[in-house]
Amino acid sequence: MSKNLNLNQTNKHKYLREIFKLLAFIVIFSSCIPQKEIVLLQDKSENKNYENPFAPLDNITDKYYLQPNDYLFINVSTPDPKISEFFNQAQGNSASTQRNQNFFFYQLDDSMNIDFPYVGKINMKGCNVKMGKEKVQEALKPFLKEYSLTFKLASNTFTALGEFRKQGVVVMQKEQVTIFEAVAMAGGITPFGKQRKMKLVRQLPDGPVTYEVDFTDKNIVNSEYYYIYPNDLIYVRPMKAKQLGIGESFSIGIITTALALYLTLQTIIN
Structure with a gap:
């Protein structure tokens, strides 16, 4: 009976050791982040799935089509x-009364119209x-012969969600902003x-479209995703390591602590 008891205790000790080894293995290796997940500008030419249909266009303002609630800077100078002051008066509810360096803010309504002083409504659908700018120039032809027109997009922002250190709406400091910027x-x-499966939601004239972008692939430089458009949404989903509750502070110290705990338990069992 004493032999059977000792045998059961030995089997129990072996079982506990194996359980602890398995748990340590799961914790350590489930938290490891493969290098291919974090290194940027990798050469993935064989898996390249990006196309650039906008190559003939010169800049981002040619590619982006105006949308409802966009704000425009418009200024007429004669x-x-x-006369200049007359055409730069803010009228109606769609024009802001705030003035900044002689530019007025005009907001596009749901029907893609702006209410321009004296001229009236100008529709920007599909522009x-x-x-x-050409539509405003055409509308001003009956009234002015010699003038200069400044026409710019004022609402240059994109939204960053998910595993970014600063989530929220981000103001674009210039017209051409790359995805890296x-x-x-x-x-x-x-x-x-998960940089290899970044989601990019883009508002197109026919409606929003969602793309999956590999942020680690250097071929993104030659793709239609290289530049961020106004109103784009970028989402980065978390890895499983975070879902397991492992934070950014995970390091080799945790591994050594786990090994020390294992050795301590083994000594107590023995």
């Missing part, structure tokens, strides 16, 4: 200051910035962000 403006991606 040799006569009084990019260049085409919108956009990530940097959002504080960068945390170590637990």
Whole structure:
């Protein structure tokens, strides 16, 4: 009976050791982040799935089509200051009364109209910035012969969600912002962000479209995703390591602590 008891205790000790080894193995290796998940500009030419249908266009303002609630900077300048002031008056509810360096803010309504002083409503449906400027110029022809027109998109923002250090709406400091600059403006991606499966939601004239972008692939530089458009949404989902409750502070110290605990338990069992 004493032999059977000792045998049962020995088997129990072996069982506990194996359980602890298994738990330690799961904790350590489930928290390891493969290098291919975090290294940028990798050469993935064989898996390249990006196309660039916008290559013939010169800049981002040609690619982006105006949307409802966009704000526009519009200013008319003529040799006569009084005439200039007349056409730069803010009228209606769609024009802001705030003035900034002689530019007025005009908001596009749900029907893609702006209410321009004296001229009336101008529809911007299906227009990019260049085409919108041409529409305003066409509307001013019956009234002015000599003038200069400034026409710019004012609402240059994108949204960063998920595993960014700074989530929220981000103001674009210039018209041409690359996806790398956009990530940097959002504080960068945390170590637990799935950079290889980044989601990019883009508003197109026919409706929103969602793309999956491999942020680690250098071929993104030659793709239609290289530049961020106004109103784009970028989402980075978390890795499983974060879902297991392992934080950014995970390091080799945790591994050594686990080994020390194992050795301590083994000594107590023995």
